Amino acid sequence: MNHYFQQARFLQSATTRKTLPAERGLEIAFAGRSNAGKSSVINQVCSQKSLARTSKTPGRTQLINFFCLPDGDFLVDLPGYGYAKVPEPVKLEWQKFIESYLTQRNTLRGLVLVMDIRHPMTEYDQTMLRWAQGRALPVHILLNKADKLTRGASANVLLQVRKTLSGFGVVSVQTFSALSKNGLDECWDILDQWLGRDADRQG
Ligand SMILES: Nc1nc2c(ncn2[C@@H]2O[C@H](COP(=O)(O)OP(=O)(O)O)[C@@H](O)[C@H]2O)c(=O)[nH]1
Ligand SMILES: [Mg+2]
Known part of the structure; x- marks a missing residue:
């Protein structure tokens, strides 16, 4: 595990x-379409079972x-997109809130964008990438649920x-599985790098 996270x-x-809390320290934000596995990813990154709630019902977290x-750093769990039951005006409000956070938050150091590897680069994902690109914010993409595909298909x-x-600017990408923890070390490396930390982990 990574002792820091x-x-x-x-x-x-x-x-x-x-x-929003006052701007201090460095922040890493996590975003993703509802049900892509964002909460599961955060839990694995932090080696905790239910830090971020996971749900079989998409779109609960708003x-x-x-x-x-x-050390005064923060992880930030952004609301998932694509929650079907929310009325359109509320969706737009949320979109504006996320946009303003992503484009204006001074302490934001990087964005982890979680995608379901079976449905990568949705319109929403591309919108997030453009917002990040607009301020040269580094993005790391996790193609999650790689366990659902064969190795060959994942690589493809x-x-x-x-x-x-x-x-799309400063973007890196990897395959990941919050279920099998495949790809966790590679992900920690990026987060440590963003926070200017030496790798600090065991096991
Ligand atoms: N097979 C598989 N299922 C996953 C993975 N990550 C998340 N899930 C499942 O996908 C569903 C949505 O996960 P959740 O973390 O709540 O997604 P969120 O809506 O993006 O926060 C849950 O049923 C998880 O158990 C993964 O890597 N592999
Ligand atoms: Mg969630």
């Missing part, structure tokens, strides 16, 4: 710009959740996604 604790939720780390999607990313 293992120490993540829930700090607070925000629903509007006014309720808060920005902040988790604090010991990785290659295809990589090809489409050339127009």
Whole structure:
């Protein structure tokens, strides 16, 4: 496990710009379409079972959740897109909130974009990539649920996604499985790098 992220604790939720915590330290945000496995990814990154709730019902989380780390860094769980039951005006409000967070948050150091490897690079994903690109924010894409595909098929999607990313700025991509933990070391390496940390892990 990575001892630093293992120490993540829930700090607070925000629903509007006014309720965002003050800007301090460095933040890494996690985003993804509902059901892509964002909560499962955060739990694996932090080696905790239920830090970020996982749900079989997509789209429950509509808060920005902040988790604090010991050295004053933060992990930020952004609401998932594509929650079907939310009325259109509410969706637009949310979209604006996420956009303003992603484009204006000064302490934001990087964005982890979680995709279901079977449905990569949705329109929503591309919107997020453009917002990040607009401020040269580094993005790391996790092609999650790789356990659902054969190795060959996963490698193929990785290659295809990589090809489409050339127009999107500072973006890296890997295959991942929150179920098998495949790809976790590679992901930790990126997060450690963003936070300027030496790798600090065991087991
Ligand atoms: N097979 C498989 N299932 C996963 C993986 N990651 C998440 N899931 C499942 O996908 C569903 C949605 O996961 P969740 O973390 O709640 O997604 P979120 O809506 O993006 O936060 C849950 O049933 C998870 O157990 C994975 O890597 N492999
Ligand atoms: Mg979730």
